[in-house]
Amino acid sequence: MKTSKIAEKHGFDVIHGIVDSIWIREVDNMEYSLSTADSAYRYINLKRDIEEQTGFPISFEGIYKWIVFDSSKINPDLPALNRYFGVFEDGAIKMRGIETRRHDTPELFVYFQEALIKIMSAYNNIHEITKCLPILECI
Numbered sequence: 001m002k003t004s005k006i007a008e009k010h011g012f013d014v015i016h017g018i019v020d021s022i023w024i025r026e027v028d029n030m031e032y033s034l035s036t037a038d039s040a041y042r043y044i045n046l047k048r049d050i051e052e053q054t055g056f057p058i059s060f061e062g063i064y065k066w067i068v069f070d071s072s073k074i075n076p077d078l079p080a081l082n083r084y085f086g087v088f089e090d091g092a093i094k095m096r097g098i099e100t101r102r103h104d105t106p107e108l109f110v111y112f113q114e115a116l117i118k119i120m121s122a123y124n125n126i127h128e129i130t131k132c133l134p135i136l137e138c139i
Helices: 002-009 036-054 107-120 126-131 133-137
Strands: 012-018 021-026 064-071 079-088 093-096
Touching: 002 012, 002 021, 002 036, 012 079, 021 036, 093 107, 107 133, 126 133
Parallel strands: none
Antiparallel strands: 012 021, 064 079, 079 093
């Protein structure tokens, strides 16, 4: 909770968090509309402040172009704590807790899910992905 409050004071919205991770996004307003270099500086300052105020070292994994948090099986209105996939700005894909990462998932389904995410990784946001749904439906 303390980390969330620090992030909000720095002008970020907390979109998801679990015990050892937090996902944030920059507030979309003119006050925080900065260049890429200034934006990176904001993340560095946030990291420093979190470490100073909590006493815990943290790592900065990167900036996502987009990320999807799967819904909870218990309450579909809430995100699952440990199931997500997304694409970093450099194009690297990260998947956690979804079927393609499980050892008991049939190989065909793993291939299908990985193919979908790989195609989606070329797009920059949910609006672009939504426009490509006809392509995804043909796989």
